[in-house]
Every structure is written in structure tokens, then in C-alpha cells.
Amino acid sequence: MRKYLARRVVQAVLVLWAAYTLSFLLLSALPGNAIENRIHAPDSGLTPQDGQVLLHYYGLDKPVWEQYLHALGRALHGELGLSLTSVQPVTSLIGYALPSTLRLTGLALVAGIVLAGTVAILINYAPGAWLRGLAAGIPALFASVPTFVVGILVLQYLSFRAHLIPPVDDGSFRALVAPAITLGLVIAAPLAQVFSTSIRTTRKQPFVHVLHAKGAGEGYIFRKDVFRNSSLPVLTLLGLAFGELIAGSVVTEAVYARAGVGKLVVDAVTNQDLPVVQGVVVLSAVAYVVVNLVVDLAYPFIDPRILVGRNGAANSKGTWPAGRWRGPRRRGQAQPQGLPPEDVVVP
Amino acid sequence: MTQLIGPDLSPEGAAAGAPSTAGSFPAGLGKRLLAALRWLAGHLTLVIAIAIVALVLLWAFFPGLFTSQNPTAVNPAEHFLPPSAEHWFGTDEFGRDLYTRVVYGSRTSLTGAAVAVAVAVVVGSALGSVAGWFGGFADSLIGRVIDVVLSIPGFLFAITIVALLGFGIFQSALAVGLTSSATFARLIRSEVLMASTSNYVEAATTSGARTFAILRRHVIPNSIAPTFSLVTVQFGIAIIWIASLSFLGLGAQPPKPEWGLLVSDGRDFIASRSWLAIWPGLTVVAVVLSINHISRHISRGRSS
Numbered sequence: 001m002r003k004y005l006a007r008r009v010v011q012a013v014l015v016l017w018a019a020y021t022l023s024f025l026l027l028s029a030l031p032g033n034a035i036e037n038r039i040h041a042p043d044s045g046l047t048p049q050d051g052q053v054l055l056h057y058y059g060l061d062k063p064v065w066e067q068y069l070h071a072l073g074r075a076l077h078g079e080l081g082l083s084l085t086s087v088q089p090v091t092s093l094i095g096y097a098l099p100s101t102l103r104l105t106g107l108a109l110v111a112g113i114v115l116a117g118t119v120a121i122l123i124n125y126a127p128g129a130w131l132r133g134l135a136a137g138i139p140a141l142f143a144s145v146p147t148f149v150v151g152i153l154v155l156q157y158l159s160f161r162a163h164l165i166p167p168v169d170d171g172s173f174r175a176l177v178a179p180a181i182t183l184g185l186v187i188a189a190p191l192a193q194v195f196s197t198s199i200r201t202t203r204k205q206p207f208v209h210v211l212h213a214k215g216a217g218e219g220y221i222f223r224k225d226v227f228r229n230s231s232l233p234v235l236t237l238l239g240l241a242f243g244e245l246i247a248g249s250v251v252t253e254a255v256y257a258r259a260g261v262g263k264l265v266v267d268a269v270t271n272q273d274l275p276v277v278q279g280v281v282v283l284s285a286v287a288y289v290v291v292n293l294v295v296d297l298a299y300p301f302i303d304p305r306i307l308v309g310r311n312g313a314a315n316s317k318g319t320w321p322a323g324r325w326r327g328p329r330r331r332g333q334a335q336p337q338g339l340p341p342e343d344v345v346v347p
Numbered sequence: 348m349t350q351l352i353g354p355d356l357s358p359e360g361a362a363a364g365a366p367s368t369a370g371s372f373p374a375g376l377g378k379r380l381l382a383a384l385r386w387l388a389g390h391l392t393l394v395i396a397i398a399i400v401a402l403v404l405l406w407a408f409f410p411g412l413f414t415s416q417n418p419t420a421v422n423p424a425e426h427f428l429p430p431s432a433e434h435w436f437g438t439d440e441f442g443r444d445l446y447t448r449v450v451y452g453s454r455t456s457l458t459g460a461a462v463a464v465a466v467a468v469v470v471g472s473a474l475g476s477v478a479g480w481f482g483g484f485a486d487s488l489i490g491r492v493i494d495v496v497l498s499i500p501g502f503l504f505a506i507t508i509v510a511l512l513g514f515g516i517f518q519s520a521l522a523v524g525l526t527s528s529a530t531f532a533r534l535i536r537s538e539v540l541m542a543s544t545s546n547y548v549e550a551a552t553t554s555g556a557r558t559f560a561i562l563r564r565h566v567i568p569n570s571i572a573p574t575f576s577l578v579t580v581q582f583g584i585a586i587i588w589i590a591s592l593s594f595l596g597l598g599a600q601p602p603k604p605e606w607g608l609l610v611s612d613g614r615d616f617i618a619s620r621s622w623l624a625i626w627p628g629l630t631v632v633a634v635v636l637s638i639n640h641i642s643r644h645i646s647r648g649r650s651s
Contacts, residue, residue, distance in 0.1 A: 015494065015495060015498055018491065018494075018495040019495050019498055019499060022492075022495055022496070023507070026507065026508075026511060027507075027511065140636070140639055140640070140643070141636065143639065144583065144587075144632060144635040144636040144639050145632050145635075145636075146587045146590060146591055146607075146628075146631055146632070146635070147591065148590075148591060148594045148607070148610055148611075148628070149610065149628035149629070149631060149632055152610060152613070152614065152617060152624045152625060152628050153625070153628070155617050156617055156621045156624075156625065160617065160618050160621070167618070243498075243499070243500040243503075244500050244502075246500060246503065247500030247501065247502040247503040248502070250502065250503070250506065250595065251502075251591050251594065251595065254594065254595055255594075255614070265503070265506060266595050266596070266597070268510070269506055269509060269510040269597055270596065270597070272510065274510060274511075277506070277507055277510045278507075280503070281499055281503055281504070281507055284499060284500055284503055285498050285499055288498045288499070288500075289498065
């Protein structure tokens with residue numbers, strides 16, 4: 001267990017380091033240093049003193065590798081640079097914006113899971129073939145409607161015509177619901193697709209036939225057996241979904257005119273405030289890595305077979321299987337590696 | 348397999364879709380016509396989807412055929428007219444005809460999406476074939492870079508590239524293309540890996556062909572085919588992403604008509620003049636739905 005955990009943590013740190021380095025290369029090391037150009041731009045709105053502070057902070061007179069080591073050292077101390085417009089630390093700018101976005105993405109995650117689960121169950125269990133066929137089209141519909149169009153329609157019909165929700169963010173829970181559902185749709189499409197495929201595969205397995213033969217009802221089998229057996233691929237996808245939620249909040253916050261990390265990004269890009277953009281990218285990479293680590297460690301709690309060795313014998317030492325980790329992908333419904341299932345539209 | 352609306356995968360439809368008369372004696376004209384009609388009825392949603400895509404492509408190539416008005420001509424006397432027989436989608440705050448702007452906007456949006464997919468295919472297959480063919484260090488280096496790119500949410504990565512390149516439809520198309528090239532690189536890599544162990548590549552090697560010639564003549568053409576359904580899916584995604592970037596003000600710049608930009612302009616008047624945002628928005632939905640439906644049909648054809 002400890003060995004496996006250590007290896008996964010080292011891997012996670014490496015991915016983070018690579019993501020940080022990639023974003024540094026993109027933003028700082030390209031010909032014609034983007035940060036320097038921005039500071040010297042006539043419309044930067046910076047006082048000469050601010051300019052000096054920034055030039056000194058980023059050490060722009062030094063060679064690139066020295067700037068990089070400097071920036072990396074700061075990143076290890078939790079510093080992500082200074083904003084080029086307000087000369088405030090990027091971390092505190094993100095800190096101000098984060099709570100609102102976390103509320104939005106948190107509720108969106110719940111909304112997305114509930115929606116996806118409902119659709120997946122409808123696809124497999126709805127009475128009547130036509131209803132199942134109709135439900136089968138829903139994930140494709142979700143994936144084809146851009147977030148900003150959903151937002152526009154919701155604002156128009158639920159807010160201005162039906163007066164169900166406030167049109168601006170007044171901090172209330174009611175104002176959060178519509179944006180969260182809008183954002184939840186982004187992840188609901190691939191989740192529903194994967195979950196319904198997984199349910200279908202599970203229902204074809206012999207143990208389900210045995211349960212049927214013993215007289216168990218469809219609902220009982222789903223709750224007790226099928227649900228748990230088919231939720232592993234969904235869990236894998238959830239790890240990816242969290243990053244998509246952060247990216248999706250950019251558009252959602254713009255449509256509903258909400259404050260948050262998404263608005264911070266759009267403002268930063270509009271003002272060419274590159275360190276802020278980099279900060280949010282690194283943050284989302286952190287979220288991705290941490291969520292995936294948690295997901296990986298959660299597998300055995302859902303499917304204890306993962307702790308069982310390849311020969312079917314229980315791992316006698318009771319350790320986490322360091323050398324022969326059996327990820328859920330390798331069991332049964334093998335997917336070509338690195339590819340989403342064929343008809344999942346990756347947002 | 349998913350489908351949009353029920354009837355098109357019904358057994359009758361599938362049976363009628365099979366070219367049952369092919370190879371048999373030439374049937375009568377009436378019989379063939381009947382078969383064609385039956386195929387059309389069985390694939391109604393597909394036909395509609397193809398018609399929508401064809402219409403939008405015609406809009407993009409020959410906008411003058413579909414509207415006689417100028418997309419940027421300002422006419423203050425006719426501002427904020429609701430949809431009518433004369434102005435199908437209504438007019439905006441400068442009195443510009445919205446339908447005309449949607450028609451001309453299709454050129455901007457579709458060109459952007461085409462550039463994005465082309466960039467993704469070219470960059471992705473270059474990286475993927477190098478990684479798959481040469482293996483070793485090149486493979487692990489490219490593989491790690493792809494892993495890192497995929498660990499950053501795609502849309503956020505595209506925004507970062509836009510922040511570097513500046514705003515504009517081509518910059519955002521390039522950004523979207525570079526972002527999705529990672530997905531293509533992965534697919535092409537696995538295809539090239541498979542092709543490189545095949546008999547025909549072995550035969551080419553033994554007959555003395557050069558590495559580059561083998562890649563160009565044998566490996567890449569054989570690895571490209573499986574990406575067709577991914578290309579169509581990516582085309583739909585590119586339309587959405589480019590429209591979203593424009594909606595945020597990071598893509599096409601006014602007064603250029605572009606679908607996402609039109610929705611964003613209409614967003615300001617959503618309370619009282621809802622048609623301004625809704626019609627361009629629904630256009631995007633219809634086009635992307637159609638493209639995704641066609642793409643699912645292609646991948647279904649390949650897998651069955």
C-alpha cells in the first residue's frame with residue numbers, strides 16, 4: 001500500500017512539474033518574451049515603479065534558465081508570480097475568485113452525475129423500446145449544444161419569461177442552480193454514455209443471468225449488483241471531468257455574468273496578463289492530478305477484486321499490489337489504450 | 348451505439364439500406380426508385396443531417412445566393428425589428444439583417460473549424476507517426492508531452508495559446524487545432540505501431556524502400572483511415588470551441604460576422620430582443636448535431 005501510494009505521488013508530482021514547465025516554456029521562453037513585451041507596452045497602465053517591480057520580480061535581465069529555476073523555486077513555495085496589471089500575487093487573485101467557482105463546479109458535478117445516472121438508467125431500463133431509443137439520443141444532444149447556447153436559452157425562458165431564477169448572481173442558492181445545471185451538462189454527456197455502455201455490458205454477464213434465474217427482480221439486481229459493477233469506468237471518467245468543469249466555468253461564468261476563476265481567466269487573457277493565465281492552468285493541472293490520485297486510490301473500495309492478484313488468489317501479504325496494479329481498463333471490456341469509447345464525444 | 352431519433356436503425360431500415368440489388372440483374376427503374384425511396388425513409392435523420400450540413404457549406408461558399416443584403420451595412424431606421432418575412436431572423440441594434448449575418452458568419456465559423464481540424468491532423472499525424480515508427484526515446488518524449496497536454500483541460504489550453512497568439516479567428520483556430528492534435532497523435536501512434544509490424548511494411552522494407560517512402564506510401568495512408576470518424580467529431584467540437592472563444596471575445600473580432608460573436612452580441616439584449624441570441628445559437632446547435640450524427644453513422648459503418 002505505502003509503496004504504491006509513494007509511486008503514485010511521485011508520478012503526480014512529475015506530471016505537475018511537466019505541466020508547470022510546459023506553461024513556463026509557452027509563456028516565457030518564446031522569442032520576444034511575452035511578459036517583457038507586456039510590461040513595456042504603452043497601454044499596460046502600469047506606473048514606472050510597478051514596471052520596475054515586475055521587471056525585478058521576474059528577473060528578465062537574466063538568462064532564461066535562471067528565470068526558470070527562480071520561478072520553479074517560487075512555485076514550490078506556493079507562489080505563482082505577480083499579475084501584470086494589478087501587481088498582486090496571482091495566488092491571492094485566484095484565492096478571491098475560487099470560492100464562487102468551487103460552489104459552481106461542486107454543484108455542477110452533482111448535477112452532472114445525477115443527470116448522467118438518470119439518462120443511463122433510462123437508456124437501459126425505460127419501459128418501451130421507443131423511450132429507450134429516445135433516451136439513447138440524449139447524450140449526443142448534450143454534447144452538441146454549446147454551453148453558451150444553453151445559458152442563453154435558460155436565461156431567456158427560465159429567467160426573463162418564467163421568472164423562476166434571478167437573472168444576475170445575487171449570491172443566493174437559487175441564482176446558482178441554473179449555472180450549475182448548465183455546466184453539469186458539459187460532463188453529463190460523456191458520463192451518461194460511458195455509464196449506460198457499462199450497465200449494458202454488466203447486464204450481459206453470467207452472474208446477472210444467475211440472479212435472474214433465482215428470481216431476483218430487475219430493480220433489486222440493479223441496486224445490489226449492476227450499479228456497483230458498472231460504476232468503475234464512470235469513476236475513471238470523473239477524474240477527467242473535474243478539469244473539464246474548471247474549463248467549462250469560463251464560458252458559464254461569462255454567460256451568467258458571474259464572478260469567479262473563469263471571469264479571472266477571460267479578463268487576464270483580454271489584458272494579456274499571462275502569469276494569471278498560467279496560474280489558472282497550473283491550478284487546473286493540480287486539480288486533475290489530485291482528483292485522479294484520489295480516484296485511483298478509491299477503486300479498491302468499489303471493486304475489491306482489484307486487490308486480488310492475477311491468478312485470482314488474494315494477495316497474501318495484504319499489500320497494495322505494487323508491481324501488478326490491475327487498473328479497471330484491463331479487465332473484460334478492454335479499450336484501445338488512450339482512446340475514449342467510440343461514440344463518446346470528448347468535450 | 349447511440350442514435351438521435353429512433354427509426355433510423357430499425358431492422359427494416361438497415362435491411363433496405365443494404366444494396367440488395369447490387370450484383371443481381373439490372374432491375375427495373377421503378378424498382379430501383381422504390382429501393383432508393385425506402386433507403387431514404389430508413390435514413391431520414393441522416394438525410395436531414397446531410398442536408399443541413401450541405402446547406403451551411405453552400406452558405407459558406409456562396410453567401411450571395413442565399414441573401415441579397417450586406418452583412419455589415421448599417422441601417423439605423425430598421426434597428427431591432429423582430430423576425431418577419433422580410434428579415435427572417437430579425438435585425439440587430441444597427442439595423443443589420445441577422446439572417447444575412449448568420450449566412451456570412453458560416454464562412455468564418457466553418458473556415459475556422461476546417462483550419463483547426465487540418466492543424467490537428469497534420470501536427471497530430473506528424474507527432475504520432477514519429478512516436479509510433481521510431482519508438483524509443485522519441486516515443487517516450489512525445490508520449491509524455493501528450494500526457495501533460497491532456498492533463499490540462501482542452502478549452503483552457505486553447506485559451507492559453509490564444510493569450511499568446513492574440514485574438515482573431517485564425518489564432519483561435521490554430522489554438523483549437525494544436526489542442527486537439529494531442530488526441531490525434533495518440534490515435535495515429537497506435538495505428539502506426541500496428542501498421543509497422545504488418546506484412547506489407549515488411550515486404551516494402553525487404554524490397555529496399557527507404558524509411559521515409561514507407562512512411563509516406565504505406566504507413567500513413569493506412570493509419571489515416573481510422574481517424575475519419577474522429578475528424579468529423581473534432582470538426583463539431585472545433586465549431587463549438589471556436590464559437591465559444593468568439594463568444595468570450597477572444598476569437599473573431601467585430602464587425603466580422605461569426606456565430607459565437609453573434610450570440611455574444613445578442614446576449615446584451617437577451618431580456619427584450621431574445622431573437623438576436625437565440626437564432627445564431629440554434630444554428631450552431633443544428634450544425635453540430637448534424638455533424639455528430641453523420642460522424643456516428645460513419646463510425647457505425649466502420650464497426651459493423
